Amino acid sequence: MKMKLLQLFITASIPVLKTLLITALGSYLATERVNILGEDTRKHLNSVAFFVFNPALVGSSLAETITYDSMIKLWFMPVNILLTFVVGSIFGWILNLLTRTPPHLRGLIMGFCAAGNLGNLLLIIIPAVCKEKGSPFGAADVCYTSGMAYASLSMAISAVYLWSYVYNIMRIASKRNTLDQDTIQSLERSSITNQIMAPPGKLKNRVMKVVKKLNLETIFSPSIVAAIIGFVIGVVPPVRKVFIDDGAPLRVINDTVSLLGGGAIPTVTLIIGGNLLKGLRGSGIQTSLVIGVIIVRYVALPLTGILIVKGAMKFGLVHSDPLYLFVLLLQFSLPPAVNIATITQLFGAGEKECSVIMLWTYVLASVALTFWSAFFMWLVV
Incomplete structure (x- = not known):
């Protein structure tokens, strides 16, 4: 049954308003007059979220909601999320070319275009949509259980892609920030020439150097390690019986981790609000870059997502659960991942530019x- 468009807009707006209210509170707490979330406080709180809250949320959510049977059923979601990153990266690369992005910001722009908020926002949006009166996804309790499984898997998979792919793009970009533009361009031209002219032996040495530079500690971030542990606990029945099932002897451990994970979403959202103050002050960033990221995230990616999900449905790659299809589509239309701000603060490169883009993308979100x-609900129901 097709719901009225106005009712769909009301249902869809509630989760967004909740996020905006917490973000506004973070901005207020970070003002100079209040100064509860000052810059140093945000950095320390950011580290706590990175090392404690986010991993706890990822691990506990997966352990509780993902099983072997659900993994078989949801196999297309990791592919769908990968496509959001790949397509977003392509759009980001094109945007860098069109706007002649400064070299030290290229990685940041590609990160914004590639990585959506596939974890925190879905964990807020999906339960809110399920519990909202007039939800098109059936009984609230059934919708909530399925929706949390979808959102948890989305969060875990996106964390893997974010901290292995986007993290390293931005890490490399932060190092290039110390070089002047002429030197960078010279190195790029030299690199291209060497790649064309280098014999197989030199090419092999170059590949080995790149592999050695990839620090496993940066790839296997706390959230990724937590995701692996969560998968093992959730998917392996004997392990699940020890930690998750009713009467499990070590259930207190999972309950404790889940309690810690509950602090992730409000903490990170408050940090976003504090960081957005920098965006209000401006940074001299090109207006075309801000507009370009907005167009990629809110126009190009959602339209591409419709084509991809519709194509997957046509070829029988996904089951016809409306809530599942809704989540797959929503993964293409979310604002940038909040952890991009975390990564930016960790490296200390492009913080002001990051804040400006975050400000406008989340205002328009x-x-x-x-x-x-609302449109996706109408499309899948």
Whole structure:
């Protein structure tokens, strides 16, 4: 049954408003007059979220909601998320070419275009949509259970892609920030020439140097390690009986981790609000870059997502659960991942530019995300 468009907009707007209210509180707490979330406080709190809250949320959510049977059923979701990153990266690369992005910001722009908020926002949006009166996804309790499984898997998979792919793009970009533009361009031209002219032996040495530079500690971040542990606990029945099932002897461990994970979403959202103050002060960033990221995230990616998900449905790659299809589509229309700000603060490169882009993408998210959520509901129901 097709719901009225106005009712769909109301249902879709509630989760976005919740996020905006917490973000506004973070901005207020970070003002000079209040100064509860000052810059140093945000950095320390950011480290706590990175090492404790986010891994706890990823691990506990997966352990509780993912099973072997659900993994078989949801096999297309990791592919779908990978496509959001790949397509977003391509759009980001094109945007860098069109706007002649400064070299030290190229990785940041590609990160914004590639990585959406596939964890925190879905964990807020999906339960809110399920519990909202007039939800098109059936009984609230059934919708909630399935929705949390979808959102948890989305969060875990996106964490793997974010901290292995986007993290390293931005890490490399932060190092290039110390070089002047002429030197960078010279190195790029030299690199291209060497790649064309180098014999197989030199090419092999170059590949080995790149492999050695990839620090496993940066690839296997706390969230990724937690995701692996969560998968093992959830998917392996004997391990699940020890930690998750009713009467499990070590259930207290999972309950404790879950309690810690509950602090991730409000903490990270408050940090976003504090960081957005920098965006209000401006940074001298090109207006075309901000507009370009907005167009990629809220126009190009959602339209591409519709084509991909519709194509997957046509070829029988996904089951016809409306909530599942809704989540797959929503993964293409979310604002940038909040952990991009975390990564930026860790490296200390492009923080002001990051804040400006975060400010405008999250301000416009209230409109864009509500529109796309309502449209996707109409599309799948």
